[in-house]
Amino acid sequence: TQLLEQSPQFLSIQEGENLTVYCNSSSVFSSLQWYRQEPGEGPVLLVTVVTGGEVKKLKRLTFQFGDARKDSSLHITAAQPGDTGLYLCAGVTHSSYKLIFGSGTRLLVRP
Amino acid sequence: NAGVMQNPRHLVRRRGQEARLRCSPMKGHSHVYWYRQLPEEGLKFMVYLQKENIIDESGMPKERFSAEFPKEGPSILRIQQVVRGDSAAYFCASSPAPEVNTEAFFGQGTRLTVV
Numbered sequence: 579t580q581l582l583e584q585s586p587q588f589l590s591i592q593e594g595e596n597l598t599v600y601c602n603s604s605s606v607f608s609s610l611q612w613y614r615q616e617p618g619e620g621p622v623l624l625v626t627v628v629t630g631g632e633v634k635k636l637k638r639l640t641f642q643f644g645d646a647r648k649d650s651s652l653h654i655t656a657a658q659p660g661d662t663g664l665y666l667c668a669g670v671t672h673s674s675y676k677l678i679f680g681s682g683t684r685l686l687v688r689p
Numbered sequence: 690n691a692g693v694m695q696n697p698r699h700l701v702r703r704r705g706q707e708a709r710l711r712c713s714p715m716k717g718h719s720h721v722y723w724y725r726q727l728p729e730e731g732l733k734f735m736v737y738l739q740k741e742n743i744i745d746e747s748g749m750p751k752e753r754f755s756a757e758f759p760k761e762g763p764s765i766l767r768i769q770q771v772v773r774g775d776s777a778a779y780f781c782a783s784s785p786a787p788e789v790n791t792e793a794f795f796g797q798g799t800r801l802t803v804v
């Protein structure tokens with residue numbers, strides 16, 4: 579059973595466009611993290627959200643945690659080729675400190 | 690300011706041999722996760738350890754796989770009698786005590802190829 583569903587699975591856009599990636603679950607998370615992974619490398623932590631309704635900005639990236647702490651979104655403004663990579667959300671529930679990952683969104687930004 | 694260190698980066702084993710993957714957590718981190726990743730896929734949880742204690746091994750195959758995190762030294766993921774299907778990238782992440790902070794930081798992975 580996949581605890582975290584990410585959508586879309588693949589996204590190919592032109593440089594300068596905006597995009598949103600979604601991470602959804604029926605479970606409540608005590609915290610949720612977003613990672614970016616490039617080929618041949620380990621995931622790199624981008625942000626952690628812990629409070630329902632929380633919004634965090636990291637340059638052109640905006641992260642939001644749903645009010646009920648069951649879902650999250652990542653919005654990228656004016657995407658650049660350097661944003662290309664695999665974006666992963668991961669959550670920790672109250673019942674377990676196990677960090678569970680979504681299936682990932684593979685983003686390609688074309689110049 | 691060393692991050693999570695995994696070695697080796699690449700490991701080639703023949704079918705039936707043993708593979709030992711090592712992970713040294715970040716300084717001050719007491720918890721380690723191991724994940725497996727197949728090409729073009731996400732990260733699949735394997736095991737979650739604290740020093741000298743396995744907290745959750747629900748994602749680890751019952752046979753041939755074992756993990757430890759001793760009081761001194763790195764965490765070890767051991768795969769006995771490897772088969773072709775074990776070929777994958779294995780990632781380790783470390784975190785502080787979860788009641789303090791659940792952020793996990795990853796190593797660069799070990800790419801295991803079974804020939």
